Amino acid sequence: MKNNIIILGGGQAGIYAAREIRQNDTKSNIKILGEENLLPYERPPLSKDFLLDKKKEEDLYFHSSDVLKNENIEFENISINKVDFENKKLFAKNDNVYSYDSLLISTGSENKKLTLDNNLKNDIYYLRNLEEAKKIKEIVSNKNKITIIGGGFIGLEIASSLSQLQKKVIVIEIGNQLMGRIIPKQIADLVQNTHIEYGNEIILNKQIEKITKKNGDYEILLNDNSLIETDFIIAGIGSTPTVKLFENTNLKLDNGIVTNQFCETSIKDVYAAGDVSNFYHPFYERNMRLESYQHAQNHGICAGKNIAGVKTEYTSIPWMWSDQFNLNLQLTGICDEYDEIIERGNDINNGVIYFFLKNNKIRGACGVGIIGKVGRDIRITSKLTEKDTIVDKQILSDQNIKLNKLIQK
């Protein structure tokens, strides 16, 4: 049967879903509606190699327009501003109407904004898309002292890139450690030390009271009355799922669009995937929302299968990374439900990993090390987690014993 399948949101989850649908269904019309006038592209390099000029715009696209053409996947640059789930229609600002039989919502997430005086609205920069990355790159070339508000992954990656561009960088974080509570404090501290070694200033436990513009520069007043002078401000204070469009509909929302393990929402024939979805994870037996590259990819693929009628449960163990200076940090599983923590290694040059166990089984792990040093062990950890293996803690804690032994037949 020929269906009209619409994918709302032309990002990572959307493109992987589209191609997966095509793999399983050669007949249906597949159309991606995306408000960025760009084919789907990778966001991780925006805060890293794109700012550093090691990657150009053309390196970021997942696929060329030829691939989409060959697979008969249509991409239309349009912003949708109204949804009628009852009549299965989407409405665009320019009065275009799109009818669907199946709909995938993959609208991603958007940056939280600081609540500040209106007259400063255009002075604070945020990073989510290529356009913003280009703007930041252009402006910082003439700036020297840059302040990043928020010590999360994206803020720290920008701090690392700008420091490598010889800028003086200050990071202001409201919490008592970098990267929030999902990262073990010991690992956050190792990353913090690296930033400091490279010359970045890290200010923890401080809140912004006021920002004042002075002759084109800025003065930031903190809650301990200290003043920071800076000539450019970027904020990375977290993000929220892009769901405004659905707020007055009967689509079930709760920290994103609520989906089951098949990417199905509360409305028949409507699916959601990627950053926007708060999905049920059968392994952890709870809902979660993730903002990560691997998740957007795998969740998009899973949604694509289900839309094409190949019923598939989403069981991927979460995984994400962050690259800062010469460090690679990786996180797998979940690190907030445990009754035991095991440490592997204590030297960042060889990699340091914390495993989080519950009932002698690994639930998650977080590691950091010089590039290349933690990836293999974190990957093995994902596999051990997935298999619900009871692990030998001696092997986990002894860096002289390779973890390969735990998974090889």
Place this chain on the structure above:
Amino acid sequence: MSEENWIEVGSTDSIEEEDLIRFDHQDKTFCVYKLTDGFYATDGICTHEAVHLEDGLVMDDEIECPMHQGIFNIKSGEALSPPACEDLKTYPVKVDNDKIFIKID
């Protein structure tokens, strides 16, 4: 095939099964693998970003990059999983008197 392009890497027992070693020659880096059915060689640097694959995970016929989990088939070099999309170069390998040689062009 001229003989001089075969470069000695080391002895066959220098690699454990389902594992790899890094081998540097002139200014290039290679990975040499021992799989269940023999020895194989590829470029030593991931095609996604400049990361050494020596720290990657070997599983069956695949090498997985330690940085972003890009996966390559060790025998064909084919990039199997994003973010890796460019194939990895592979090299012929031979074993002579318990010594491993790779042919570098």
